[in-house]
Amino acid sequence: MKQALSVSNKEIVSLVENGGVLSPKGYKAGAVHAGLRYNRLDIGVLISETPASCAAVYTTSHFQAAPLKVTQESIANEGKIQAVIVNSACANACTGEQGLKDAYKMRTLTSEKFNVSEDYIAVASTGVIGEYLPMDKIESGINSLEPGKGGENAEDFQKAILTTDTVMKSSCYQAEIGGKSVHVGGAAKGSGMIHPNMATMLGFLTTDAAISPEHLSAALKEVTDITFNQITVDGDTSTNDMVIVMANGQAGNKPLTPDHSDWPVFVKLLKENCESLAKQIARDGEGATKLIEVAVKGAVSNDEARTIAKQIVGSNLVKTAVYGADANWGRIIGAVGQANASVNPETVDIELGPIVMLKGSNPVAFSEEEAKAYLEKDTIHIMVDLNMGDGSGTAWGCDLSYDYVKINASYRT
Structure with missing residues (x-):
């Protein structure tokens, strides 16, 4: 693994102009305004057409928010995820048993809406700590979601995850792996309370590469250490920090392993995408000018x-x-x-x-x-x-x- 990032020819990995979380094959997204915020989109969903290998890294805070616990449980089941449901405005952190019940309820509502097994659903929240989710608005919002594959759907998802951010954050890179065109796309949010010791505020990565959950996790952890873990805005670590990556295999490449000749290319592809998102977060630090x-x-x-x-x-x-x-x-x-x-x-x-x-x-x-x-x-x-x-x-x-x-x-x- 450690030699993976020794690939020096940056041209093997290329930026996809105006690309993002929906650029890889087989994903759709959407968002709605459910009333959690005054007049902005506040609930979003990201869905793979098929269950995808999944890996995630989480905040090292002692006070991990309820959604992270539910997401960890879902991923631990088979190492696969098909949908991620996320809300802004309320972090659902430090909310005790009720907060955990609400996070599970978000998972159940998403399962029923999209006919996806609960074990294949991740949950994320961001916003004010110590407030309970208004579950009537959450339920109405989730039931109103109508995801699609267009650029406007990706933008809606990106907007729905923002808090004090002043701009949306997205990126996509492409490379040829095993003779197939493989993409890694992403969307992230983060502006304040940024001093990760794992990842960042919230990051959602998609790829159409074929790779097992085990090897995807190894690649993500290696890349996280030199990208998301290397940014800071104010020295404070959030209760809700998480980066999650889904790999649905629709690019058609042979499954990637550390022994694959193109393994360094995939790790670099993931690294370029994560570095781009990390730098966008740092640049958008609360009140930042530089x-x-x-x-x-x-x-x-x-x-x-x-x-x-x-x-x-x-x-x-x-x-x-x-x-x-x-x-x-x-x-x-x-x-x-x-x-x-x-x-x-x-x-x-x-x-x-x-x-x-x-x-x-x-x-x-x-x-x-x-x-x-x-x-x-x-x-x-x-x-x-x-x-x-x-x-x-x-x-x-x-x-x-x-x-x-x-x-x-x-x-x-």
Whole structure:
């Protein structure tokens, strides 16, 4: 497995323009406004034409929401899922036995509406913690769902899962595997309360590849570690974080395994899609004006490089400096210094975009005007070279603005 991502020719995987969660064969989606929110779509469904191999990763919060427990039970049955039902506005988290009953009821209602076995249905919720679902509206909404295969159906699903997001998040990539065209598509939501230790807020991935649940799970976990787990907005982990992927096999390829010659291609296909969604989430951080990408190299291991990268991008002092276009590299070195990783304080290099700021841990003269102009761009690249080994890693985040406080000070109103 670990050699899978060594595939370097990016052209083997291509972006599908305007693609998304319905681009792979054999899926449909839809959404309705059930009244959970004032005037926005708030219940969505994603369905495979046939039961699909399934894998998921979940929040590591001690307070996993009720829908996650129901989804875990469904997937554990056969490792297959055919439909995902999701609502926004209410997280159904910290709601006790009633919340669990409501999550099961969502599964039952979806089963009855679409004639799909309850064991093949996953449930997801997002929104305010500690409030009960208005089940009369949930039931009416689910019974009103009429999914389809068009682009408008995909967009409706994407809209229905949003909370404080300002934009929809979707992507799709394609590659040839075993002589067949295989697609991985996805939709995600996430803007605040983002500091995953598994995945992200909510992510829904589809593929028409043929692959067993066991191997799909292995691929997802490997990819998650270097994509969704490498983003942070505010350092807080949600109770409802989940990424779920379905693989229905309709591309017609021979089942993929780690021994398949095209296994690295599939893992890269999955990785490109997850990285795209992760970066879209980071860019849309609550109140954010800029995407920050931190690349660390020269670490003693890839794991330590990723740890340092995420420490930097998660630093409030780094985030506010970027927001204010202040080229204060001391904020960066401060974040490196407190990371739980090996660092030689005499060998660190730092670059802000094309501007060298630190070389061998010694300051380098630079133009403040040039640095300020760079920091006023909407994507900021920070590079740190520890000069200790071959480890490398990347993390993504956003700046911290006044609007973040405004948004979260009035989240429930």
